[in-house]
Amino acid sequence: MRIPVAGGANIELGEQTQATSALRSALNLPAIRVLGDFIKKPGTGLVEREIPDYEVLYFPEGTDSVYRVGQREYVLSQPCFVLTRPGEIHSYTYDAHKPTRHLFIHFWLKSFPGDMLPMLLPNGPAVIPYQGELLYSLMKQINAIAYLNPDRLQDRGSLLLLSLLSEIDSLAANEPSKQSLNRLPPQLTKALDIIELSLSSSLTVEILAKRVGWTPEHLSRSFARFLGMTPKETIMRRRIERACQLLLYGQQSVKEIAFEVGFTDENYFCRVFKAMKAITATDYRVKYYNPRHGDLAPVNDGEALYPSNRIFFGEP
Structure with missing residues (x-):
């Protein structure tokens, strides 16, 4: 296949791939190896290990999880990045009382310019606090590329x-970082949080509106404007997404899951599930369940561009 370029010339697709690879090498871009977004069950952990590459992780919520590297120990009590370098012996003990979410990327550097990224030098910082959306979104976007467009991971993902x-x-150098602005009104953010915490109970638009201090009409208009759906549609969608997680990472029956996500009729739940997922709940579990993921906790992905608890691969 030939691709047009500036000046009317054409290049073969293979030549374009080689050019992209050469550019990546010239810029000394990191080569992504493995990445993902996992939610670990309370009380689980990662035994002591040593890795041959670099790993950057982000913990979006503060927990009582503990990261140990060498003789140092860190309680991850606030949102933070964790950096692990080749050869560093380290381990994790995740919070004993609630699930722990972390995004991670393993990567190579073909050559290492210490003046460019001094934090990656030996004895550099291990834990770097950060509470914001910009860098969190960058990590989610790299995972999204791996899932939606894996053949572009090494050029697009490496630049990001x-x-x-x-x-x-x-x-790490204590320079001020800019916090991104939340595009959603605070009342909508609160409404979404309430929905997430109320999936197993009866929640009406009237109750939701009252709790955020709006009228039902204004709440419905705002949902349509900012989220593209009504509050009722949002609640139903969240319930089905939660059911998907319970099917994969829980042990309950379909009937028990239906009740847990707020349905009082199993048959109605099954009809709604199939209408949204184009597959029955039972078939969904059979198709996607993996016993190797027994230590992962159910999570609601909401509007994420990629599924949580899924590992993606870059270069070998």
Whole structure:
């Protein structure tokens, strides 16, 4: 296949791939190896290990999880990045009382310019606090590329990863970081939080509106404007997404899951599930269940561009 370029010339697709690879090498972009977004069950952990590459992780919520590296121990009590370098012996003990979410990326550097990313030098910082949306979104976007467009991961994803590492390095050097603005009105953010915490109970638009201080009409208009759906549709969608997680990472029957996500009629739940997922709840469990993921906790992905608890691969 030939692709037009500036000046009327054409290049073969293979030549374009080689050019992209050469550019990535010239810029010394990191090569992504493995990445994902996992939610671990309370009380689980990662036994002591040593890795041959670099790993950057982000914990979006503060927990009582503990990261140990060498003789140092860190309680991850606030949102933070964790950096692990090749050869560093480390382990994790996740919070004993609630699930722990973390996003991670393993990567190579073909050559290491220490003046460019000094945080990656030996004895560099292990834990870097960060509470914001910009860098969190960068990590989610790299995972989204791996899931939605894996053949572009090494060029698009590597550029984003280099930007991410540069920003984390700035944080490590105590430079001020800009916090991104939340595009949603605070009442909508609160409404979404209430929905997430009320999936197993009866929740009406009237009750939701009262709790956020709006009228039902204004709440419905705002949902349509900012989220593209009504509050009722949002509640139903969240319930089905939660049911998907319970099917994969829980042991309950379909009937028990239906009740847990707020349905009082199993048959109605099954009809709604099939209408949204184009597959029955039972078939969904059979198709996607993996016994190797027994230590992962159910989570509601909401409007994420990629599924949680799924590992993606870059270069071998």
